[in-house]
Amino acid sequence: MEEQYQPHRIEAAAQAYWEEKQTFRAHEDDPRPKYYCLSMFPYPSGRLHMGHVRNYTIGDVVSRYKRMQGHNVLQPMGWDAFGLPAENAAIERGVAPAAWTRENIAAMREQLQRLGFGYDWQRELATCDPDYYRWEQWLFIRLYQKGLVYRRTAVVNWDPVDQTVLANEQVIDGRGWRSGALVEQREIPQWFLRITDYADELLSGLDALPGWPTQVCNMQRNWIGRSEGVELRFAITGRDEQLTVFTTRPDTLYGVTYMGLAPEHPLSLELAESNPQIAELVAEARTGGTAEADLATREKRGADTGLTAIHPLTGQPIPIWVANFVLMGYGSGAVMAVPAHDQRDWAFARAYGLPIEPVVYPGDGSDLDISEGAFTAPGVLVDSGPFSGMPSERASAAIAERLEAAGQGERRIQFRLRDWGVSRQRYWGAPIPMIHCPHCGIVPVPEAELPVVLPEQVDLSGGGSPLRSMPEFYATTCPQCGAAAERETDTFDTFMESSWYFARFACPDQHQAMLDERADQWTPVHQYIGGVEHAVLHLLYARFFHKVLRDEGLLHSDEPFTRLLTQGMVLKEGVKMSKSKGNTVDPQALVDRFGADTVRLFTMFAAPPEQSLEWSDSGVEGAARFLRRLYALVRDHLAHGDLPADGEPLSTASLDSEQQALRRKVHETIVKASDDIGKRFTFNTAIAAVMELSNALAKAVGEADPVTRRIVREGVEAAVLILAPITPHLSHHLWSALGHTTPVVDAPWPQADEQALARAEVELVVQVNGKLRGHVTLPVGADEATAREAALAEANVQRFIEGKAIKKVVLVPEKLINVVAQ
RNA sequence: GCCGGGAUGGCGGAACUGGUAGACGCGCUCGACUCAAAAUCGAGUGGGCUUCGCCCAUGUGGGUUCGAGUCCCACUCCCGGCACCA
Numbered sequence: 029m030e031e032q033y034q035p036h037r038i039e040a041a042a043q044a045y046w047e048e049k050q051t052f053r054a055h056e057d058d059p060r061p062k063y064y065c066l067s068m069f070p071y072p073s074g075r076l077h078m079g080h081v082r083n084y085t086i087g088d089v090v091s092r093y094k095r096m097q098g099h100n101v102l103q104p105m106g107w108d109a110f111g112l113p114a115e116n117a118a119i120e121r122g123v124a125p126a127a128w129t130r131e132n133i134a135a136m137r138e139q140l141q142r143l144g145f146g147y148d149w150q151r152e153l154a155t156c157d158p159d160y161y162r163w164e165q166w167l168f169i170r171l172y173q174k175g176l177v178y179r180r181t182a183v184v185n186w187d188p189v190d191q192t193v194l195a196n197e198q199v200i201d202g203r204g205w206r207s208g209a210l211v212e213q214r215e216i217p218q219w220f221l222r223i224t225d226y227a228d229e230l231l232s233g234l235d236a237l238p239g240w241p242t243q244v245c246n247m248q249r250n251w252i253g254r255s256e257g258v259e260l261r262f263a264i265t266g267r268d269e270q271l272t273v274f275t276t277r278p279d280t281l282y283g284v285t286y287m288g289l290a291p292e293h294p295l296s297l298e299l300a301e302s303n304p305q306i307a308e309l310v311a312e313a314r315t316g317g318t319a320e321a322d323l324a325t326r327e328k329r330g331a332d333t334g335l336t337a338i339h340p341l342t343g344q345p346i347p348i349w350v351a352n353f354v355l356m357g358y359g360s361g362a363v364m365a366v367p368a369h370d371q372r373d374w375a376f377a378r379a380y381g382l383p384i385e386p387v388v389y390p391g392d393g394s395d396l397d398i399s400e401g402a403f404t405a406p407g408v409l410v411d412s413g414p415f416s417g418m419p420s421e422r423a424s425a426a427i428a429e430r431l432e433a434a435g436q437g438e439r440r441i442q443f444r445l446r447d448w449g450v451s452r453q454r455y456w457g458a459p460i461p462m463i464h465c466p467h468c469g470i471v472p473v474p475e476a477e478l479p480v481v482l483p484e485q486v487d488l489s490g491g492g493s494p495l496r497s498m499p500e501f502y503a504t505t506c507p508q509c510g511a512a513a514e515r516e517t518d519t520f521d522t523f524m525e526s527s528w529y530f531a532r533f534a535c536p537d538q539h540q541a542m543l544d545e546r547a548d549q550w551t552p553v554h555q556y557i558g559g560v561e562h563a564v565l566h567l568l569y570a571r572f573f574h575k576v577l578r579d580e581g582l583l584h585s586d587e588p589f590t591r592l593l594t595q596g597m598v599l600k601e602g603v604k605m606s607k608s609k610g611n612t613v614d615p616q617a618l619v620d621r622f623g624a625d626t627v628r629l630f631t632m633f634a635a636p637p638e639q640s641l642e643w644s645d646s647g648v649e650g651a652a653r654f655l656r657r658l659y660a661l662v663r664d665h666l667a668h669g670d671l672p673a674d675g676e677p678l679s680t681a682s683l684d685s686e687q688q689a690l691r692r693k694v695h696e697t698i699v700k701a702s703d704d705i706g707k708r709f710t711f712n713t714a715i716a717a718v719m720e721l722s723n724a725l726a727k728a729v730g731e732a733d734p735v736t737r738r739i740v741r742e743g744v745e746a747a748v749l750i751l752a753p754i755t756p757h758l759s760h761h762l763w764s765a766l767g768h769t770t771p772v773v774d775a776p777w778p779q780a781d782e783q784a785l786a787r788a789e790v791e792l793v794v795q796v797n798g799k800l801r802g803h804v805t806l807p808v809g810a811d812e813a814t815a816r817e818a819a820l821a822e823a824n825v826q827r828f829i830e831g832k833a834i835k836k837v838v839l840v841p842e843k844l845i846n847v848v849a850q
Numbered sequence: 851g852c853c854g855g856g857a858u859g860g861c862g863g864a865a866c867u868g869g870u871a872g873a874c875g876c877g878c879u880c881g882a883c884u885c886a887a888a889a890u891c892g893a894g895u896g897g898g899c900u901u902c903g904c905c906c907a908u909g910u911g912g913g914u915u916c917g918a919g920u921c922c923c924a925c926u927c928c929c930g931g932c933a934c935c936a
Contacts, residue, residue: 071936111936184934195934243854247931250853320932324851353851357933372851445933452934522936561930563854568933596855597930604929633875634862638855640929642862650875656890703866713864716874723874793870798917800870824903838916844869848916 029666029765033659035623035757042757043144051773052146054102056546063099064550065091066530066589068558068566069106072132072154073113076139078598078605078631078643079559081615085628085754086595086637086711087557088145092753093705095146096777102550104533105140105147107133109156110457110522112195118456118488125456126484129156139616143624144756146773153536155525160532161458162479163542164524169461169472170580176222179470182449183318186214192492193453202316213314218451219460219518223572227252227443230571239591241638244563251564253444258428260437262287262337262364265345269295271337274359274442278431279423280366282412283387285377287337287348288330288363292356295333299350305331306350313352328353328376340436341413341427351376359442367402374402387412388420448569450521455486455493457519465506465513473515474507480515493517526566527573530556530588543582553589560594560638567592593709596640605643613643625755626652632711632754655758658722658751662744662762664729671734671741678738680783687739688784690728694743695784697721701750702777711754718747741766749778794819795846796828804845812839819845 046052067087070080084105091103107129114125121128133154140147153160171177185194189207193214198205223230231252234245257276264271271287289296291306291313300307309331316322329352336345353372354363367377368386377384388407389396396403406420415423431437451460459480461473473480483501486494495501495517506513531543534550552574558566567589574588597604600611618627630651635641680688697717704714725743728736745766752759752772763772787808792815794802802822806815816837819825825847832849839845 068936073936108936113935193934196932197935199934247854251932253853318934321851324932326851328851449933454934521934523933526936559930559936560855561936564931565933566936599929602928630875636863639863640856644862644876646876647862653890654875708866710864710866712862713866713874716864719874791870795869795917798869798915803870827903836916838869840869844917846869846916 029663031663033656033758035625035655038761039142039144039624039757042760043141045760045771046144046146046773049771051771052103052148053150054100054104054148056549058100060098060100062102062550063091063094063555064102064534064553065094065555066104066533066553066557068556068562069108069526069529070136071108071111071113072129072136074132074135076136076143076615078613078615078641081143081627082598082631082637082641083557083559083595084140084143084145085631086593086709087555088628088756089632089705089711089753090555090557090593090709091146092756092773093777095773096749096752096775097706098776101146102151102533103145103147104151105145105149106152106529106533107136107154107156108522108526108529109133109154110519110525112197112454112456114456115454115488124484124486125488126156129154129456139619142619143615143628146756151533151536153529153532155458155522155529156456156482158479158481159539160529161520161525163532164458164520164528165461165473165478165480166475166542167528167576167580168520168524169475171221171576172462172472176225176576178220178222178447179217180220181215182218182220183213183215184218184453185317186212188212190491196317196319199317199319199322202322210315211317213316213318216453218449219462220447220449221572223448223569224443224445226572226575227254227445229575230445230568233571233575233587237587237590237592240589241592241594244560244567244592244594247563248568251445251568255442255444257440257442258424258431258437259360259440259442260340260364260431262340262346264348265336265338267335271295271348271362272360273362273364274440275364276442277366277369277420277424278427279406279409279412279415279418279420280369280387281339281341281364281427282409282415283366283368283385284339284346284364285367285383285385286365287346288351288354288365288373288376289333289348290354290356290361291350291352293350293354293361295348296350299333299335303331303333306333309350309352323355326352328372328379330376330380332380340431340434347382349376349380349382357446358444368398369402369404371402371404374398385411391419448521448523448572450524451518452521453493454519455482455488455495457522458482458525459495460516460518460520462516463504463506463513464516465509465511467511468506468508471506471508471513477507482519493519495519523566523569527569528577530570531574531577531583541582543577547582548584551583552585552587555591555593556589557593557595557637560596563594593637595637596635598641598643600643602642618648622648622652623757625758626655629655629715629751629755633715634712636710636712638709654719654722655755657726658747659758659762661722661726661729662748662765665737665740665744666765668732668737671737678735678742678784680786683735683739687736690724690736691739691742691784692787693721693724694739694746695780697743697750698746698778698780699785702780705750705753714750715754718750722747746778748772749775790842792819792842793844794822794825795844796825796849798846801825801828808842815839815845819847 067083091101095101109129114129117128118125185199187194187204189209199211255276258278259274261270261272291310300310330349333348335348365373367373367384391407409415409418409423428439461480463471465471502515530553531547534547535544538544570588577583605612630648700717701714704710748759748762759772789805789807791803791805802824804818829849835848837847
């Protein structure tokens with residue numbers, strides 16, 4: 029071994045070895061159990077950032093650990109290559125999005141390779157490749173024929189100065205990011221996928237995902253937002269039409285004191301023509317961004333229509349208001365307002381002096397106080413006609429039955445989830461394979477003509493999608509009637525590509541079909557790893573696609589990802605690293621300076637994967653220092669000469685107490701690290717345990733006693749094996765230096781020796797009234813009376829129980845004794 | 851606004867099932883080596899005090915318990931998502 033740890037030489041050698049042996053190629057016919065470990069593929073922005081390094085290190089650690097556990101591991105990598113940044117780069121720097129993207133991919137692939145991630149590069153894919161997106165187009169047409177695709181109008185952010193559609197991200201405080209113009213909402217025809225057809229299954233499927241973090245399941249549950257309630261109709265005084273509303277609280281029906289209409293509701297629009305106050309609300313609703321966060325934080329405003337609705341049960345007139353907190357996108361765009369029992373209705377009623385009539389009282393007999401807010405809990409009904417005195421739940425059912433019997437309403441299940449709008453008025457995306465024929469209407473592109481290829485030589489200086497001014501792209505003939513027709517110039521939402529890439533990795537070379545039988549062999553992904561920011565959208569769309577692919581017969585499982593790990597963000601000085609804040613750390617510079625193993629080690633050591641990670645330059649130096657010490661430990665151990673390769677197994681009985689303690693440390697470390705890496709994914713504590721072990725071994729490495737040396741050998745081998753998934757290059761080198769001919773990447777994960785873990789005695793904590801007062805050492809298995817006697821005999825304990833009566837003694841075996849004295 | 855999460859020494863974090871708060875690392879202090887510095891090695895390191903030990907201490911305020919960082923209630927601040935950023 030060289031005197032000094034030279035990470036760059038070691039890393040280059042290890043990477044060359046893996047490349048030569050094609051170590052990470054995954055083969056379907058390998059008899060070992062398959063394990064598919066996937067990290068969310070990156071958007072090729074140009075360079076890796078620390079978030080990528082963290083994500084992919086976690087994935088690589090899991091993959092290499094599973095390999096050592098005897099699995100046939102698939103760990104692929106690809107590129108989520110369509111998206112807005114490429115268009116922005118094109119506008120700002122005059123480079124074509126395709127060229128920019130492909131250069132970025134090349135640069136980032138090189139960076140990933142330098143970090144030593146064990147990917148099967150044979151399966152690499154980029155979503156901007158027509159070989160990839162053609163199958164998305166193919167599927168879209170299948171879904172269109174099946175009725176899962178439809179077209180309707182939906183609102184977009186329109187920048188009236190730049191004459192272009194803006195993404196929500198490009199709308200800042202209601203204004204266009206470049207022009208600064210007040211953004212308007214425009215309705216344009218768009219393509220939708222009927223994800224709501226799968227709402228029930230997407231919801232119930234969450235119960236079958238024990239390997240997902242509960243907070244992600246909760247977020248998806250809330251997003252889908254299943255609610256049971258009643259849809260009922262209110263007649264409008266003097267008019268023919270009725271107002272349809274949905275409520276989850278039919279028990280509060282007698283407390284309705286006004287109706288709320290969305291500004292976009294057809295009735296609001298009609299009234300706006302003659303009522304300037306309503307017109308103002310309608311106009312206001314049409315400016316600013318479409319993002320829900322913008323809408324929900326607007327000041328609550330409203331206007332009286334002068335119309336009244338008729339209460340379906342009492343026949344009383346109820347004023348109808350236009351209210352900007354009522355959203356046209358949910359339900360019917362109208363609500364019945366019960367200010368006494370709904371907080372939003374309460375606030376609006378307060379602001380406009382509308383009556384608040386309580387009809388539900390707390391069931392526990394306490395007083396009802398609605399002076400500071402609504403009472404939203406269930407209770408007992410009052411002032412509710414024949415339903416007075418009923419508890420909320422029974423009243424809800426009874427009122428629903430009454431409405432149904434009278435033909436005034438029906439019980440219904442409502443979802444918050446909306447259908448997925450997949451049209452984007454942008455260039456750098458997969459073309460939507462549809463043709464608009466003046467005679468036949470919408471006609472899908474025939475399968476034989478797929479893919480509809482996105483032209484890559486384009487001019488983006490004009491603003492908006494260049495496809496719209498490229499007849500060579502859009503001009504075509506109708507597949508049905510042969511007349512001149514136009515292609516759809518909208519492209520797909522990039523979430524489309526990322527909704528099925530995990531399955532395509534199983535068979536990226538399949539050119540006759542979207543997927544083949546290999547997709548069923550590898551999926552569902554055993555372990556998926558990515559940022560928590562994807563908890564709802566990406567992960568819900570991917571689940572939806574998986575079910576759609578199943579129903580198309582292309583897959584035969586119900587869920588795409590068996591286990592999910594959501595990693596936290598990488599912060600510096602407490603805030604997210606970002607170019608705009610100028611607080612980024614370039615992983616490449618760190619790899620150049622310290623080597624990949626140090627970067628990987630620090631990233632895994634600094635925090636558990638689900639928490640945010642605070643960046644620390646001196647922490648990285650600490651990681652480098654540890655690797656140098658580990659290197660020196662192995663070097664110094666080997667410098668004392670060879671050990672008999674196959675001596676008698678070490679037996680606990682023949683060891684002195686120091687040797688027993690050291691050997692116990694070795695095996696305790698194996699137990700802890702196996703649990704931490706294999707089950708808990710707390711790589712930071714596994715590393716801390718190896719550091720403790722290495723500190724203990726360093727104290728013993730100078731001893732000449734052959735038995736001690738054998739224990740040290742056992743210990744350094746355990747340390748090298750445990751670290752192999754985290755610092756694979758150094759472990760590769762040290763494992764070979766320790767005389768092994770099989771590479772560490774294929775070595776079996778270490779097993780703890782039960783005998784080495786055994787102890788003769790154990791130290792117990794002694795408390796008096798819950799406060800630590802001393803320690804006693806007892807033989808393992810000592811009975812309660814012995815423990816009690818020893819605890820009470822402890823000098824410091826005596827001081828604290830003197831003159832007091834012992835009320836009881838709590839004993840936690842092998843851990844703690846608490847003397848309760850008074 | 852709605853949904854989800856977080857808060858522990860000077861810093862990152864540990865404490866897994868309610869049972870010794872602060873493992874491990876960083877930083878800092880002192881010492882060794884050195885002409886000196888860096889690197890390296892060794893020792894110490896939550897605050898306070900009357901220091902064989904005691905008191906205080908896990909965002910704030912309450913509660914449950916023999917015992918609470920951990921469970922419950924109410925709050926504060928920070929972070930993620932909110933359907934066209936990916």
